[in-house]
Amino acid sequence: MKAAYIDTSSVLAVYLLEPGHRKVLDALDKYDEILSSNLLEAELRSAMLREGFESPDLDLLERLVWVLPSRPLSGELSTVLSAGYLRGADLWHLACALYVRGSHNGVEFVTLDRRQLEVAVRLGFESV
DSSP states (O other): OOEEEEEEHHHHHHHTTTTTHHHHHHHHHOOOOEETTTTHHHHHHHHHHHHHHHSOOOOOGGGGGEOOOSSSOHHHHHHHHOHHHHHOHHHHHHHHHHHHHSSSOOOEEEEOHHHHHHHHHHTTTTOO
16 A cells, blocks of 8 residues: 655645646555645645635545544654754654654655655655
């Protein structure tokens, strides 16, 4: 089973038709499972409202498998920060991706955020 963890920048690009959105859509078609933290929904809804979409159709969210850690991610957070500094939400997404990497061999990381991508690659993630 081919799996990917997706962050908010990628999903937002799809909804706002930003540069890279076609690349994201093409990439998502190749995965059996698309994972993300439920933080993505809050970030996405906030950004969509900021951009003038008061009641967006968020059907892409129905395809996601939510990552809901049952323990603190202190170890994963430290591992990510040792690979490079990230702000809170980007840090959380990569920590969640590390959390699921243990149970999803070969999970890839989908992001359009340049800094987050650099750190993901340093952590050994294949990236789209």
